[in-house]
Amino acid sequence: MTAQARRGPLDGITVIDLTRVLAGPFCTMVLADLGAEVIKIERPGPGDDARAIGPFVNGISAYFASLNRGKRSVALDLEDAHDRARLETLLADADVLVENFRAGTMERLGLGWESVHERHPQLVYAAISGFGHTGPYRHRPAYDVVVQGMGGIMSITGQEGGEPTRVGTSIGDIAAGLFSAIGICSALFHRALTGEAVKVDVSMLDCQVAILENAIARYVATGEVPAPLGSRHPSITPFAAFPAADGWIVIAAGNDDLFQRLCDAIGRPELSVDPRFVSNSDRTEHHAELAEELESALRTRSVAEWLLILDEAGVPRGPVNDIPKVLADPQVRARNMLVELDDPDLPGFVVAGNPIKLSDFPDFPSRGPVPRLD
């Protein structure tokens, strides 16, 4: 165990990681960042499919590197008797097993929950799949864009009347990875109290439903079908991106006090007493007219000027940062959200850090190397 692995709340926890590509590896990366030791089991030869996804740096997939830094890799053929015996030895000493095969695969391998639980009653067993281990779709394959489509988020993301828009990050996988990590940590807590281990069954589709937020509530309450709204919020106004002279600025002035500050700051104090814009629901009803008024004022100055003016006025605002600007942001850097890899083949390569900052545990500025296939 490395020095880093000893230094988080999951210190001493060993995770046997049978996952590949994204949902599972994202989950076990979060566990590793909390101090768990993650042993990644890969099939001999190609290993995790993500190793083949470009772009590459010195022959290493940047994508694979960003998700698997600091994990150990052990190559095992799960259909080979000798390798299976090695897996059983690893499981006997472990605390958590995570897998993201299609439902039924682990059972076919003799690694279903019931049999693993019988042999290794201490193991928390987390299964992440497209549709979960129950229900009519349980045997179907799924990938991120499939559950983004089926789960409704694509129907509410994009420009008004425009083409379906995928969330630009793989939120179908990532949401499942996060809910799985919550399930695993809560199951470890339960085990610490009772000695009992449970199975955690997480479906990517379920997790998309779980993050739909106000779209479900709005539809159930009104019967109106939620649709894409560009950058604006369905029920809070103004709360969107607006064009300034040289680019876009986001402004969130959802209550009457903030709206008045905004109107004063942009030199249009009369807007805050305009009967169309008095309350948040008035502003939401007349959002297009309000956007036109705000834009005519905002287009007169640069993003940088408005950021300063609105900051002084106490109006929540921000730039629309591209990725280089995010990586250069002083707050992102001050929060150690970009960490280097201690990997001789990836000098200067940075990945996202751990957003869970804990007192009493150090927040390391680097992560262990990318595991080469064993």
Add this chain to the structure above:
Amino acid sequence: MTAQARRGPLDGITVIDLTRVLAGPFCTMVLADLGAEVIKIERPGPGDDARAIGPFVNGISAYFASLNRGKRSVALDLEDAHDRARLETLLADADVLVENFRAGTMERLGLGWESVHERHPQLVYAAISGFGHTGPYRHRPAYDVVVQGMGGIMSITGQEGGEPTRVGTSIGDIAAGLFSAIGICSALFHRALTGEAVKVDVSMLDCQVAILENAIARYVATGEVPAPLGSRHPSITPFAAFPAADGWIVIAAGNDDLFQRLCDAIGRPELSVDPRFVSNSDRTEHHAELAEELESALRTRSVAEWLLILDEAGVPRGPVNDIPKVLADPQVRARNMLVELDDPDLPGFVVAGNPIKLSDFPDFPSRGPVPRLD
């Protein structure tokens, strides 16, 4: 404690919830669904700001209902000596405190981590804020759209060359709520083992960086600035929404085997041997030409026909569901992802269920009532 509250891995855990609107309430909702008892502290009079966000059903905010079902509400003025004494009594018996004020507010109220930790050393203390409790922006206000803009996700979501697009759900808040729940559960595990409680400091901006996924890796590896790509994936092709005769269908055929199955199933087997489309990187390079070829075939049949054909061919695919279709989906229903509220004023009102399915714990088909302001 209700029957439901006894039935999850966080059974017996009491959460004092000082949060409002979304990031905090989403976090404590997840904890409640895992069996914790959540006592929501609201300011007397208006209570949680979310109570005022429409639409309303029988005078109750549908939005507030969806996030706070099953919690208890206690109205306390944190600046009143008598109410403060009541809060201290509640904290003495609790396991977790969650707050999502701006950095510095809890300290001004005499409720900062150091002083609370001294008085209640057993309490896990979770602070969720726009920018976290350290760094140059720590005192700035933030809302969802501000961190979606600053954190980079808006720069990679939307149509190519189009206007900035907000993810249609408040992923700025929700990601912070999920990472906070992970931090809290891991801290409870650590407390169970050592008796020590820690502070969890989660920033909405940090969490946006943590979910940028391959965008950071691609930029660091290539220097190319990631941009919005409509519905397609940056490095896996075909992996997007395509127009059929009567609507859109999502298809994920990212490896060579799946691509060949897709080409055969749509009656265009020659595409899989076309030199432009042989490998995933060839297909990604020539994505526009490939999309044109696929669309010309897909436009000849309806979405329903293609769903059947591609399912038989074993190609991961799905419809682009709107919210009513999500709520009617047989898998979503079979997984108990829509639960009713045991609330006489909200008959038939459904909210998203718990996507963390655990063996040995029942997955209840309903949730407790919406707390009225105490």
